[in-house]
Amino acid sequence: MPDREKDSLTSPVIPPESAPAAKPASPEQEDSQFFYGEPLVGLDPGELNGTMIVVEGLDGSGRSTQIALLQEWLESEGFAVQTSGLRRSNLVGRDIDELLAKNAVTRLTLALMYATDFFDQLEHRIVPALRSGTVVLADRFIFTLIARAAVRGINRDYLTGLYAMALRPHLTFWLNVRPETAFAREFKKAQAISYWEAGRDMSLSHDLYWSFVRYQTMIKREFEVMAKKNSFIELDGEASVSTVNKQLRQRIGEQLGIRSSKFTPSSALAHLWR
C-alpha cells in the first residue's frame, strides 16, 4: 500500500459529532403529532403535506372494496392517490408471501418481516407521496400487525416500541364486522378459507369455521382496545357497500374540503356497488 494512503489511515480520525444525536430538545413532544413514539431517521415531518388515510378491519370487512371505490372517487375529484397495504414492499413483500406459503416461519421472525415490509413501504412509498401532497389510502396499517402479533403472545409494549416511528394517520377508519359475517364473505370470495386467515398456526380448533371465528374474534378484541387509544372512526362493516362508502366519503370530504359528496362508480367498479 502506498505510503500516502497509509498516512491518511494512521492519522487520527475525529469522529464526526453525529448529526442524528442532535435531535430537538424534547423529541417526544416535538414529534408526537406526526409519529407514535419517535421520529423516523432522516425525515423532516414538516415537509409532508399530503393526507394519510387508513382503513382497518378484519379479513372480509370490506376494506379493499372501499379503497378501490375511494380511489376512483378521489381521482374524479382531482386528487392524486397512492395506496399501500401489507406485503407490497419491493424489499420483502415477495419473501413474506413465500414464507407464508411454505409455513416455514416462526412468530417473532414473521412479525419482524412484516415490520420490515411496513417501514420499507412507509419510507419508499408513503413518505414520498405525502411529500408531494398525495392522498395515501392504506389498506391496513400497524394496528393489524400489532393485533396479529399480540394474539400470538408477543408483548404489546414490544410491538408499540417496534412501530414507534410509524406516521400518525390523519384519519383511521375501522370497518367493524362480526367474525361470522367475515367468514361468509371470505368463503364466498375463494370458496375456501386460507391457513393464515383462520389462524391455524395457533391450534385454536381443528374445525376451520371455529378456528376462523375464534382467531378473528381475538383480533377484533385487540382492535377494540386500540380503537379507544388511537381515535379510530368506527363504521358498521355489516352495512351495505354504498352506505359504508357514503360515510367514508363524508368524513374524508370534510378532511379534504370536498363539498359535493355525490359519487357513482364507473362501469369498471359497478360490480362492487351491490
Add this chain to the structure above:
Amino acid sequence: MADYPQYSGLQQSFQPLEIQDTALKPARSEAAKTTLPQPGRPVPSRAYPGALIVVEGTDGSGKSTQLYLLKRWLEIGGYRLHFTEWNSSPLVRSATRRGKQKRLLTPTTFSLLHASDFADRCERQIMPLLQGDYLVLADRYIYTAFARDAARGCSHRWLRNLYRFAPVPDITFYFRAPLDVAVHRILSGRPKLKFYEAGMDLGLSYDRAESFKLFQARILEEYDKMVDTDNFVVLDGTLPVNKLQKQMRDIVASRIDLKRFAPRSQEAE
C-alpha cells in the same frame, strides 16, 4: 393493561407466551444490568441450562479468527456446541441481497432486516439449543446491531427494545483494536469495499475508504459505550493470535462449567 383481553381461558392447548426481555437471562446478577428496566417485574433466575459465548468488535478486530480457534479447541475436546454467525439465516438472504443491490435499505429497514435474520436464528437455533443444554458460540450478536445501527442514526431506545427477546450472553468478548489497525487490516485485504459496508448510505464521504473509516469510528465509539453497561470482556486485538487465544480459553474455562458440555465418557471419568 387490565383492559386487554386475556386468552388463557380460550382453549387449553393455547398458552400465549409473553416474549419478555427477562425471560431468558443467565443466573449471574451481573448480567441483569443489560436488560431494560421493567418496573414491577421480578428478575427470574436462569431460564435455560446452556451457555452463550459471544464475540464482538469492529471489522478487522480479529474476533472471527479467535472464535474459530475457540471453537476448534472445544470441538477437539468433544464438547456439545453450536456455532452461529451474524446475518446468516437463509430466510432473509434474498431480501438482504436485493436490498443491497438496489440500494433500497434505509437505516430503519437495514436494522429490521438484520433483526428478522437474528430472530429467525434465535427462535430456531439459539433458544432451543440453550434450552437443550448446548454451548452456543456466536460470531457477532445484538451488540453489532446496537453499534452499527446507532452509528446509522437509529435511536438507542428503539434498538434496545427491538432486540429485547435475545438471551443475555454468559460471556461477551469485545476485541478492541485501534481504529487505524482495524481499518488497515480491512483495506489492505479487500479489493473494493461494498456500499453499505463502507457506510456510503450515510453520505459521510464520496470516497469509499474515507467513508469506511468515518463509519468505523462511529461504530467503535458505540462499542466503547457498551463496555460497562453490557459487561464486555475487553481483549486487546493487537496482541499475537496465540496469546489472545490463551487469554480467551482461560476466561472461558474459569467462567463456564465446561464439564457440563463434555461428552458422556469424559463425565464418567
